[in-house]
Amino acid sequence: MSAWTRLQDHREAQGALRIEALFDADPARAAEFSTAADGLVLDWSKTSIDAAARDLLLELAAPVPARREAMFTGARINETEDRAVLHTALRNLDGSVLLDGQDVMPELRRTHRRMCDFATAIRDGGFAGQGGRITDVINIGIGGSDLGPAMATRALSPWHDGPRVHFVSNVDGADIADTLKGLDPATTLVIVASKTFTTIETMTNAKTALDWMARAVAQPSAQFAALSSATGRTAEWGIDAARVFGFEDWVGGRYSMWGPIGLSLMIAIGPQNFDRFLAGGAAMDRHFRQAPLAENLPVILALVGIWHHQVCGYATRAVLPYDNRLGRLPAYLQQLEMESNGKRVAMDGSDLTRPSGPVVWGEPGTNGQHAFYQLIHQGTAVVPCEFIVAARGHEPDLAHHHLLLIANCLAQSEALMRGRPLDEALDLMRSKGLAGAELERQARHRVFPGNRPSTTLLIPQLDPFTLGQIVALYEHRVFAEGVMLGINSFDQWGVELGKELALKLAPLLQGQPAPGHDPSTERLAQLIRDARS
């Protein structure tokens, strides 16, 4: 019988098991179901994974080590695009990695040095705009060319001592219009971040920025830089090769913030801090490659994910950072996890026989508590929660805020697990003077079923190094889940169809004949044309 079947049987055999009972049965559970790596601690004891489930889950992880080595050593594991997957090389700049017999590292090191030199020149004024020292940098990109640096720049704001950095991603003109408002083109650097340099949103925004700049300075493209693997196209845009930072097709968009796509972050926090970020990612790589599966943080996080989604059938998972500066982490993880593992066929093209990746969503605590936690505590759907919290904050004179933040985080995981049974709710209502049928009715609304699972990732403090660890942890989690599910986590064919149709729809909206659309789409287009005329 396969480990999957035995896991499913085991879950059924657990019946009405309560997570709290696992703590009663095993006094060492809190420590035993915790996994640490270089200062990070993942507590996964508040889940229904017991020792037997853990052992069965670890059986599922058996194919991970071979695939992991294949990834790190440059094998073409992205089989549907016939590409290697080497984003890890971007943060492990020493050593060599052979791809088709050629060491890719010297070129990576060269590009990294050029990035550092350019970022330093922007920061110290060695590179100036046509109106003087650069005061503002706009990163224009979308998806993996936006979410990573945008998330990290916000996360690392205590280290932000370079020019202001803005991010424009949406093709909605509101995004770029609101950003350009109040900026001086003569002291602004525009970074066009696009691996392909064809993405319609990015190219449209870049053209608008170029026109904006052309109205103010003699040589607009002199204040443009490009992050792309399509160097031919960047040249067509008139961007000097000295300001083009390339990367290879073996760096997937959503895995690319470690290299040139991270330039805006590097300008914000400086090359040294950026290198600390890389070092954090590299530390997680070493841990992932070397730690036994049972003590391997990304593998354990992946197994918890598989237990909750594929075995228990919980449809979504919430990522809840108790850190305001990690406000964009859920959005970043949505792309990382859902673009990577939101698939319906296995690597060999056959239909998946079990669910692929779950819906990932979230918001920082404590704000989420006052918005959607009602559903998490008392709704009919069980949402496994992944809390992230730092032991120390950054504002020494606001330490009491941080204490309250941590208290809220721990309170939530405790409340989710314990809940509040009916007898306690009845006592509560009795103490308020209720009796009879009304007592029962009111008490039932105040019952919390509890037994709702969560994990807590505890970090010492949010800094460049720990952020690097966190991002690499989730990257490897996604990879390990993908391996266990037998899918390719590195392609994204599912985003193509909508892109194609959007191009075909533009003529219809302009009133040109455009056959082949369904009646609903045609009618909506007609209504829009009417409203715009």
Ligand SMILES: O=P(O)(O)OC[C@H]1O[C@](O)(CO)[C@@H](O)[C@@H]1O
């Ligand atoms: O960097 P590019 O080529 O503009 O692509 C942006 C994004 O578009 C996608 O290809 C699809 O959304 C992502 O994978 C990628 O991060």
